[in-house]
Amino acid sequence: MPIKFLPPLRFLNPSLPVTRFPLMNVGLSLNTPRPIPIFSRVFPFKLKYLGFASQFSTRSFRPEPIRSRPEFSRLTGGGVERGESRPSKSLIEDEAELSDWVSDLRTNSIRGQVTSEDEPDSDMGRRSRSKTGRARETDSGGNKGGGAGGFSMKRRRESNSNEFSEPTRRRTESRFGSPTTNRGTVGLPKERRGRRERDLGVKRDGKGLRGKRGFTDDDVVDSGEDERKGLMQNLGGLITEEESDGDDDGGNDNGFFEKKALSSIGLENDFEVKDRPSLSANSDSFMSETRFDQCSISPLSLKGINHAGYEKMTVVQAATLPIILKGKDVLAKAKTGTGKTVAFLLPSIEVVVKSPPHDRDQKRPPILVLVVCPTRELATQAATEAKVLLKYHPAIGVQVVIGGVRIALEQKSMQANLCQILVATPGRLKDHIENTAGFATRLMGVKVLVLDEADRLLDMGFRKDIEKIIAAIPKQRQTLMFSATVPEEVRQICHSALKRDHEFINTVQEGAEDTHSKVRQMHVVAPLDKQFPFLYAILKDHMADDPDYKVIVFCTTARVTGLVARLLGELNLNIREIHSRKAQTYRTRVSDEFRKSKSLILVTSDVSARGVDYPDVTLVIQVGLPASREQYIHRLGRTGRKGKEGEGILLLAPWEEFFLSTVKDLPITKAPVPSIDPDTKKKMERALSQVDMNSKESAYQAWLGYYNSQKKVGNDKHRLVELANEFSRSMGLDTPPAIPKLVLGKMGLRNVPGLRSK
Numbered sequence: 001m002p003i004k005f006l007p008p009l010r011f012l013n014p015s016l017p018v019t020r021f022p023l024m025n026v027g028l029s030l031n032t033p034r035p036i037p038i039f040s041r042v043f044p045f046k047l048k049y050l051g052f053a054s055q056f057s058t059r060s061f062r063p064e065p066i067r068s069r070p071e072f073s074r075l076t077g078g079g080v081e082r083g084e085s086r087p088s089k090s091l092i093e094d095e096a097e098l099s100d101w102v103s104d105l106r107t108n109s110i111r112g113q114v115t116s117e118d119e120p121d122s123d124m125g126r127r128s129r130s131k132t133g134r135a136r137e138t139d140s141g142g143n144k145g146g147g148a149g150g151f152s153m154k155r156r157r158e159s160n161s162n163e164f165s166e167p168t169r170r171r172t173e174s175r176f177g178s179p180t181t182n183r184g185t186v187g188l189p190k191e192r193r194g195r196r197e198r199d200l201g202v203k204r205d206g207k208g209l210r211g212k213r214g215f216t217d218d219d220v221v222d223s224g225e226d227e228r229k230g231l232m233q234n235l236g237g238l239i240t241e242e243e244s245d246g247d248d249d250g251g252n253d254n255g256f257f258e259k260k261a262l263s264s265i266g267l268e269n270d271f272e273v274k275d276r277p278s279l280s281a282n283s284d285s286f287m288s289e290t291r292f293d294q295c296s297i298s299p300l301s302l303k304g305i306n307h308a309g310y311e312k313m314t315v316v317q318a319a320t321l322p323i324i325l326k327g328k329d330v331l332a333k334a335k336t337g338t339g340k341t342v343a344f345l346l347p348s349i350e351v352v353v354k355s356p357p358h359d360r361d362q363k364r365p366p367i368l369v370l371v372v373c374p375t376r377e378l379a380t381q382a383a384t385e386a387k388v389l390l391k392y393h394p395a396i397g398v399q400v401v402i403g404g405v406r407i408a409l410e411q412k413s414m415q416a417n418l419c420q421i422l423v424a425t426p427g428r429l430k431d432h433i434e435n436t437a438g439f440a441t442r443l444m445g446v447k448v449l450v451l452d453e454a455d456r457l458l459d460m461g462f463r464k465d466i467e468k469i470i471a472a473i474p475k476q477r478q479t480l481m482f483s484a485t486v487p488e489e490v491r492q493i494c495h496s497a498l499k500r501d502h503e504f505i506n507t508v509q510e511g512a513e514d515t516h517s518k519v520r521q522m523h524v525v526a527p528l529d530k531q532f533p534f535l536y537a538i539l540k541d542h543m544a545d546d547p548d549y550k551v552i553v554f555c556t557t558a559r560v561t562g563l564v565a566r567l568l569g570e571l572n573l574n575i576r577e578i579h580s581r582k583a584q585t586y587r588t589r590v591s592d593e594f595r596k597s598k599s600l601i602l603v604t605s606d607v608s609a610r611g612v613d614y615p616d617v618t619l620v621i622q623v624g625l626p627a628s629r630e631q632y633i634h635r636l637g638r639t640g641r642k643g644k645e646g647e648g649i650l651l652l653a654p655w656e657e658f659f660l661s662t663v664k665d666l667p668i669t670k671a672p673v674p675s676i677d678p679d680t681k682k683k684m685e686r687a688l689s690q691v692d693m694n695s696k697e698s699a700y701q702a703w704l705g706y707y708n709s710q711k712k713v714g715n716d717k718h719r720l721v722e723l724a725n726e727f728s729r730s731m732g733l734d735t736p737p738a739i740p741k742l743v744l745g746k747m748g749l750r751n752v753p754g755l756r757s758k
């Protein structure tokens with residue numbers, strides 16, 4: 001029986017959408033079998049203290065019977081293996097190149113320039129990039145409404161809706177080179193516009209909101225998303241995309257609800273609800289009114305915060321910081337782009353600050369904080385953010401270990417440099433645990449474990465690695481888990497890593513959507529043969545509407561991403577591509593370029609779905625079935641960050657429409673169907689004919705592999721093959737490409753009519 005959650009606790013002010021309560025512990029830890037918790041232990045205290053007790057029933061928290069719960073500890077034997085272990089071969093062949101790259105992680109070191117060479121496996125960027133990183137094609141930016149015709153989703157900027165404080169704005173501009181913009185409500189139906197304006201707090205006088213904003217980057221592991229597609233990746237990587245793509249302190253030690261929790265912000269002597277850290281009145285806002293200097297943060301960290309341009313905390317930071325600083329384990333849910341990275345980094349840094357100074361002669365100095373991220377880009381980005389915050393802590397060092405970098409170089413780097421904080425992707429971390437001399441000893445110093453994108457890390461693609469990692473660090477530690485999505489299954493297995501009395505801090509208001517109301521979500525349903533023209537039409541329309549466009553197009557697999565990138569390149573759009581088939585140096589370079597650019601389209605797989613903080617993305621297009629509801633939300637979350645506006649379009653085939661029922665709680669409306677004029681049709685056919693056969697063959701195989709692994713589509717093999725052949729025709733092929741017999745066998749598709757084998 002699913003666990004029911006409490007109604008929201010609006011304990012700071014009526015607008016504060018923070019719900020926190022401890023999860024029941026079902027005692028299925030990796031290492032320590034625990035008793036079934038006495039669940040109501042904490043609540044009576046909290047509720048009584050605030051006089052809210054009557055609002056809650058602890059009944060709804062009764063845990064499920066233990067037998068029905070997934071047991072994390074059993075995964076050792078039963079989990080699905082990742083498709084492949086992290087390759088030990090180096091993708092960065094040259095040590096100097098690596099050190100350049102590593103030093104790029106320094107404060108403000110995001111690469112400003114994109115070199116003209118691509119990795120050998122890519123000719124895409126070369127074709128579409130000029131020296132300045134701008135489109136060489138004129139057809140893209142300036143052609144108002146151009147040949148695609150008719151598909152209009154006009155937006156207008158809200159002149160004044162940036163909620164950023166001055167310092168933040170300054171920082172943003174200096175980091176990314178241009179001021180931010182916000183989007184308005186023009187073009188929406190009247191009633192939707194009204195609702196949206198209410199959501200935004202937009203006044204009709206056009207003054208709009210005060211703004212906010214954010215920054216990041218991501219990496220789905222070389223193991224990340226791709227890993228989720230685990231077994232299928234064994235098929236020669238054909239469909240692979242993303243990286244694989246002390247216990248209780250007992251008692252009533254419960255954060256915001258206690259006087260004690262407020263001591264850190266100096267409010268304990270005069271405790272009343274109205275005195276608690278308050279948040280913005282706008283329920284959609286991600287900023288709180290609490291300043292960082294109201295928390296017990298070390299002066300040097302405060303300087304770092306200031307240097308980063310942050311003054312007030314975001315909601316998730318305000319809600320979690322006091323609790324984490326007290327040493328509690330936390331599982332936190334907060335919408336995309338709302339500052340979760342700082343929320344876990346800052347208190348982690350404070351743990352290092354409070355630890356005994358590091359002895360420079362120590363052979364194996366302890367790693368004190370271990371941050372695990374599902375993708376390389378995300379790990380890199382978190383390390384970059386840590387370096388920003390550590391600017392005034394010269395004795396504290398951050399290192400990053402990720403797939404795609406030669407392991408020996410990482411070993412050297414960890415030995416030669418300060419490394420109290422280690423940011424890692426799971427597969428590479430596991431490699432170090434197994435292969436790096438002295439690393440296991442260093443890990444025994446871990447005081448804080450952070451699982452960023454926790455739900456992703458706990459799903460099947462990563463569980464075995466995470467299990468191994470948890471087994472390699474002390475049980476007596478603090479564990480922090482953050483994500484924008486915390487599905488029920490994750491709630492039920494998170495106990496394997498968290499203490500029994502951990503706090504679940506949910507900053508998404510009960511009944512509210514997991515997505516931002518400022519992001520307009522739409523879907524278009526079209527048969528496969530219409531999808532490429534529609535995609536083109538949508539892009540052209542968006543570019544015509546907004547010269548500062550910055551679009552991300554998500555595709556289902558790496559190979560399909562490659563195909564779409566080639567096709568859009570042939571259509572003279574200014575595109576870049578990122579997916580797991582690209583070398584890490586290339587990925588890093590493109591990611592950095594896209595972060596700073598405007599008038600650019602990033603075609604990507606799910607390696608970019610989570611955590612990556614590209615500022616000012618105007619539109620996210622998802623082509624084909626998202627791997628899950630969560631993945632849809634994370635992908636969409638690449639736009640509308642830090643309170644900004646954005647748009648999302650989901651392009652589905654009619655037989656993929658069932659996905660909409662999994663997101664029916666989200667405000668996804670039907671978009672007008674783009675009209676394709678004969679000229680565009682011709683252009684598309686020509687472009688398709690220019691795309692090399694190799695890309696089409698790989699995309700076909702990958703497509704088949706991906707949908708074969710999607711239960712609802714893959715269960716009927718005959719139908720699956722019919723659809724795959726429809727996809728093949730949509731690429732302009734009369735005959736579907738032949739697939740190696742071995743691959744077909746592994747996919748369970750041997751002898752299915754309609755397939756050609758070789």
Ligand SMILES: Nc1ncnc2c1ncn2[C@@H]1O[C@H](COP(=O)(O)OP(=O)(O)OP(=O)(O)O)[C@@H](O)[C@H]1O
Binds near residue numbers: 314610611
């Ligand atoms: N206190 C703050 N004030 C202003 N901006 C902030 C603050 N904290 C973080 N940010 C900015 O907010 C942006 C989003 O932060 P971050 O990438 O950590 O979001 P997130 O919640 O982790 O998103 P996702 O769910 O997509 O991973 C970043 O650009 C970051 O620099």
